[in-house]
Amino acid sequence: MAIEFAKAVQYWTAFVIFGAMTTLENDYLRVSIRPKGAELTSLLHKSSGIEHLWQADPGVWGWHAPNLFPVVGGCLNNQLLIDGKTYPIERHGFARQSLFETTESTTTHAIFTLRSSDATRVHFPYEFEFQIMYELDGPRLSITYRVVNQDEQTIFFSIGAHPAFTVPFFVNEAYDDYFIEFEKEEPLETHMLSAGGYFTGETKAVSTEDNRLQLTTHLFDQDALVFKNLTSRRVTLRSDRHNHSVTVDYPQFPYLGLWAKPGAPFVCIEPWLGCADSEGQPEPIQQKEAIQNVAEGDIFEAMFSITVA
Incomplete structure (x- = not known):
């Protein structure tokens, strides 16, 4: 009885802090999204019973699939330079730590909204709505990012995804049984990062076989x-x-990050519209590499999808 009561208290505490979980489901997939960060927390393939999303072991890496806004990666001095003023900003931005409102929800579709507020203006002095839309269609989950400009000027920002997929899929397998298969056979060149997470200007060839990048x-x-x-x-x-697989399509995202904590049983596949700063001097936000913008009264949208087979 005491254990059951403790579990109930733990569940209620999580509910109060993070809000109610939203579940979407069809014949192929069941997914869950929490209001904190509008973060995907489960991606279950129903016929195989495989949970494809990393379950955020806090002793390893305590996230599932954070949404990155209004920056991707780290900013020099942890600051944004906007109109001659500096604003404190954490790595990957504040959206992943923010509580979103569930503004629309059906069995297979949900919209989560973060509105500008006194809390966001401390870090990002624009008036906006940031919406994340999840939609199930057969074995595919599409995720659409929408930035609504409610300001009287152009808004500059970066945006990106950071989903972590569990590897291996089955307990009797090894991490290095898996590989990332690219759509096209092409040379791969990674842009090197400093110990602080900033680009150094150096690049390095990444070894592949045909269009396969072996996980190790x-x-x-x-x-x-x-x-x-x-x-x-x-x-x-x-x-x-x-024959089981997870495919990420990112037609509108020119940058792609792959990452895992060394030795951890997952891999992140990260479509980005933006990236970390380079070593050197901070630049105004509108001059940052790969920066996005949306004019006064306009709406920015970008979509990627995850298909499970």
Whole structure:
């Protein structure tokens, strides 16, 4: 009885802090999204019973699939320079730590909204709505980012995804049974990051076989692999040992990051519209690499999708 009561208290505490979980479901997938960060927390393939999303072990890496806004990666001095003023900003921005409102929800569709407030203006002095839309269609989950400009000027921002997929899929497999298959056969070149997470200006060739990048426990020993010049707009996580796979399509995202904590049983596949700063001097937000913008009264949208087979 005491254990059951403790569990009930724990559940209610989580509910009060993070809000009610939203579940979407069809014949193929069941997914869950929490209001904190509008973060995907479960991606269950129903016929196989495979939970494809990393379950945020806090002793390893305590996230599932954070949404990155209004910056991707780190900013020099942890600051944004906007109109001659500096604003404190944490790595990957504040959206992943913010409580979103569930503004629309059906069995297979949900919209989460974060509105500008006194709390966001401390870090990002614009008037906006940031919406994240989840939609199930067969074995595919599409995620759409929408930035609504409610300001009287152009808004500049970066945006990106950071979903972590569990590897291996089955307990009798190894991490290095898996590989990332790129849509096209092309040379891969990663842009190197400093110990602080900023680009150094150096690049390094990444070894592949045909269009396959083999996963190994040491692949990410030097931080993320960041690709800025890919022609591929689709990658698939798969193994030669079975036909199960996870495909990420990112037609509107020119940058792609791959990352895992070294030795951890997951891999992040991260479509980005923006990236970390480079070593050197901070630049005004409108001059940052890969920065996005949306004019007064306009709406910005970008979509990527995850397909499970």
